Amino acid sequence: MQDYILITGGAGYVGSHTAWLLAQKGYRVVVLDTLAQSPHFPHRWAEFVCGDYGDRHLLEQLFTNYTFTAVIHFGAYTVVSESVQHPLNYYDNNVSKTITLLDVMVKHNILSFIFSSSCAVYGLPHYTPLTEEHPCNPISPYGTTKYMIEQVLKDCANAYGLKYVALRYFNAAGAQAREGLGERHIPETHSIPLLLQAAQTGKPFYIFGTDYPTKDGTCVRDYIHVQDLATAHYKALLHLVLYKNPSDIFNLGTGSGLSVKELINAVQQITRKELTIIPASRRIGDPALLVADPVKAMIILQWKPMYSDITTIVTSTWVFEQSQGLIKKESISQEQE
Numbered sequence: 181m182q183d184y185i186l187i188t189g190g191a192g193y194v195g196s197h198t199a200w201l202l203a204q205k206g207y208r209v210v211v212l213d214t215l216a217q218s219p220h221f222p223h224r225w226a227e228f229v230c231g232d233y234g235d236r237h238l239l240e241q242l243f244t245n246y247t248f249t250a251v252i253h254f255g256a257y258t259v260v261s262e263s264v265q266h267p268l269n270y271y272d273n274n275v276s277k278t279i280t281l282l283d284v285m286v287k288h289n290i291l292s293f294i295f296s297s298s299c300a301v302y303g304l305p306h307y308t309p310l311t312e313e314h315p316c317n318p319i320s321p322y323g324t325t326k327y328m329i330e331q332v333l334k335d336c337a338n339a340y341g342l343k344y345v346a347l348r349y350f351n352a353a354g355a356q357a358r359e360g361l362g363e364r365h366i367p368e369t370h371s372i373p374l375l376l377q378a379a380q381t382g383k384p385f386y387i388f389g390t391d392y393p394t395k396d397g398t399c400v401r402d403y404i405h406v407q408d409l410a411t412a413h414y415k416a417l418l419h420l421v422l423y424k425n426p427s428d429i430f431n432l433g434t435g436s437g438l439s440v441k442e443l444i445n446a447v448q449q450i451t452r453k454e455l456t457i458i459p460a461s462r463r464i465g466d467p468a469l470l471v472a473d474p475v476k477a478m479i480i481l482q483w484k485p486m487y488s489d490i491t492t493i494v495t496s497t498w499v500f501e502q503s504q505g506l507i508k509k510e511s512i513s514q515e516q517e
């Protein structure tokens with residue numbers, strides 16, 4: 181019988197898309213999630229365990245009850261500005277608890293690990309597009325936590341024979357509304373859901389910084405569709421477990437950048453709504469320009485973004501946002517009945 185894959189944070193944004201894809205590919209998936217950041221996990225295609233990936237006792241139980249081929253670790257706090265305000269929460273959740281997870285894994289001889297890293301490990305780019313060799317000087321505690329775990333993984337590989345792939349995501353975006361999967365952060369801080377919520381509610385959207393040294397003064401980002409990210413995790417799993425390739429680190433982006441103003445134009449065109457846009461001051465921890473060089477993942481993982489044009493990204497998120505609006509309306513009318 182096929183072994184299981186453990187997905188921590190599998191009820192979250194990228195985690196749930198990856199869990200879904202692996203289930204479609206025939207893997208048996210166990211999702212471990214506290215549901216603190218995602219309110220529910222109503223899907224049948226994975227077994228669900230409510231709990232914390234830093235809970236040693238729970239992990240011991242899980243690793244005794246199931247045989248896991250690999251662990252894919254999405255669980256983390258992810259808001260850059262919050263990490264600046266509450267660094268200890270981030271070091272505890274993203275670093276200490278991940279070390280507990282790795283420790284219990286190694287004790288149970290589970291030695292394949294796929295890690296959600298981030299372009300935030302690079303800090304301020306010296307050149308773009310960013311290759312994996314670019315120096316890592318994170319400028320936020322969030323980025324530091326991701327870089328620290330990459331270092332821990334390197335040492336665990338040397339000491340215990342752990343094999344890992346660290347995937348440095350650029351800007352995860354898009355949704356798979358048909359499966360009820362999409363981006364839901366509480367509170368929401370990401371530009372595309374905020375723009376689409378602005379399109380639905382008429383509330384203003386604030387541009388954080390219009391004086392950056394970029395083509396139009398606003399920050400440039402490399403938006404990568406969450407389904408493409410999910411595919412990269414599947415490919416990373418094949419890389420480690422099936423082909424038994426060495427540990428490695430890969431950028432996941434498209435190689436082209438979009439400014440905040442260009443994003444606003446795309447949202448206005450797709451939603452056919454005129455947004456109220458307010459220029460505001462820069463947000464702390466935002467580099468001017470983050471664009472990936474994804475060639476390494478394309479060559480070694482044989483991965484290619486398929487859904488990451490901005491029209492597909494915004495349209496899929498728009499469909500998801502509207503479906504969430506309908507769900508909210510339905511639950512309010514049910515409560516009233």
Ligand code: UFG
Nearest residue numbers: 298299300351369370371372374386387388399440463466
């Ligand atoms: N932005 C606005 N107004 C908003 C929200 C965002 O102008 O209300 C701008 C931001 O300043 C940024 C761009 O839109 O220039 C994208 O912002 P997001 O919050 O959507 O995404 P980030 O670029 O901040 O975050 C991404 C990843 C993080 C990663 C970070 C590294 O989501 O995981 O890049 O800087 F850590």
